[in-house]
Amino acid sequence: MPDWEGVRLHVVSGKGGTGKTTVAAALAMALAADGKRTLLIEVEERQGIAELFGISALPYEERRVASVGPGALGRSGARTGSAKGGREGGREGEVFALAIDIEQALLEYLEMFYKLGRAGKALRKVGFIDFATTIAPGLRDVLLTGKACEAVRRKGPDGKRHYDAVVMDAPPTGRVSRFLNINTEVAGLARFGPIFTQSQAVMRVIRSPETAVHLVTLLEEMPVQETVDGVAELRAAGLPVGGVFVNMVRPPMLDEAAILAADGDHREELGMALADAGVGARPGGGARKTVPAATKKLVEPLLAQGREHAARVLLEREQRADVQALKLPTYELPLLSGGVDLGGLYRLAAALKEEGAA
Ligand SMILES: Nc1ncnc2c1ncn2[C@@H]1O[C@H](COP(=O)(O)OP(=O)(O)OP(=O)(O)O)[C@@H](O)[C@H]1O
Ligand SMILES: [Mg+2]
Known part of the structure; x- marks a missing residue:
C-alpha cells in the first residue's frame, strides 16, 4: 500500500533550488502509474513544467504532458506485465499539466460569483486586474489555491473523480504556510456570501487528510534546517505535513x-x-x-x-540524522549526473514508486 493512499492534493514545497519542480513532476508521474490520471499544477508563472518536459509554454488549460505505460516505472510493473502475459496492468497512466494564469483565473473567479461574462473582459481593459492583484497580493494566492481545489474536487458526469491526484509545484517553504492558509483570512473578511462559502470549501480540502504538504531538501545544512523549521511552521498553522523528499543524493564512493x-x-x-x-x-x-x-x-x-x-559523506550523515529525527516518511532521490530530462523524470518516478511514495 503506498504511503499516501487517500491523499488527493500533494503540495510540494522546500527551499529554493532544491528540486521542487522536478520532484513534483516525478511524483505526478509515479502517482499516474497503474492507469491513474494526475494533474501537475504550476503556480509561480515561470513555465518551469513546460521546460522540464521539453515542450513549449503551457497555455491556461490542462494539457497531457506524459503517459506512464505499464512497466514504465521499472521492475514491479514489468514483472506484472510478463507474469500475467500482458493481460493485466495494461492500463496507461496519464499526467496532465496546468500553468495557472492569474488574469484568466481571476476572470473565472469573477464569472463564478457574479456571472460577469463580457464585463469581465471590460475589467481587464480598464486595468482592474492589475489593480486588484497589486493591492491585494493575497488575491493571487486565493485564485491559485482555489483552482487547485477545484481540480481536486472535480467530478465527471459518471460521478467519478476527474483526477486521481493533483500535485502542486508550490511556493518555497518560507511562503507556503501563508499561501495555503490565505483562504482562512478571506473567510474572516467575508463573513457570508459566495466568497465566504468558496474560501471555506477550499480550506476544508487543504486542512483535510486529503492534502499532504511535502518538503524537498538536500543533504546540506541550510535546506535541512529550512525543512525542520518548515515542518514546525506547517504544524503551527494547522496544515497537514506530508513527507520529506531528499533530492540529489550521491552514493558514497568509499567504503x-x-x-x-x-x-x-x-x-x-x-x-x-x-x-x-x-x-x-x-x-x-x-x-x-x-x-x-x-x-x-x-x-x-x-x-x-x-x-x-x-x-562530505560524514556531513551528509549528520544531515540525514536530522531529517530522520523528524520521524516523517522520507524518500531519497538520486543525483542524476546528466541533469534531468524526460528519461530522468521516469527514473525519479520509479524511485519514488519503489520507496512507496506512490
Ligand atoms: N535528482 C536530480 N538530479 C540532477 N539534477 C537535478 C535533480 N533534481 C533537480 N535537479 C536540477 O536542479 C535544478 C533545480 O531543480 P528545480 O528547478 O526542480 O528546483 P526548484 O526547487 O523547483 O527551483 P526553484 O526554487 O527555482 O523553483 C534544475 O536544473 C534541475 O534539473
Ligand atoms: Mg521550481
Missing part, C-alpha cells in the same frame, strides 16, 4: 573503513597501489620498491579528493 581512515597519511600506500595498477607508469613485471615520479604526481590530488569526499 566505511576508507572514510574513517581518510585523514591518515596514505601517500606511500596509495602510490604503490597506483604503480601496481600501472597508473601513471608503464606496466612492468616484478615487485616495485619505489613509486615512479609520474605516479607520485597523482597521489596528492587523489588523496585531497578522497578526503573531501569522506568529509
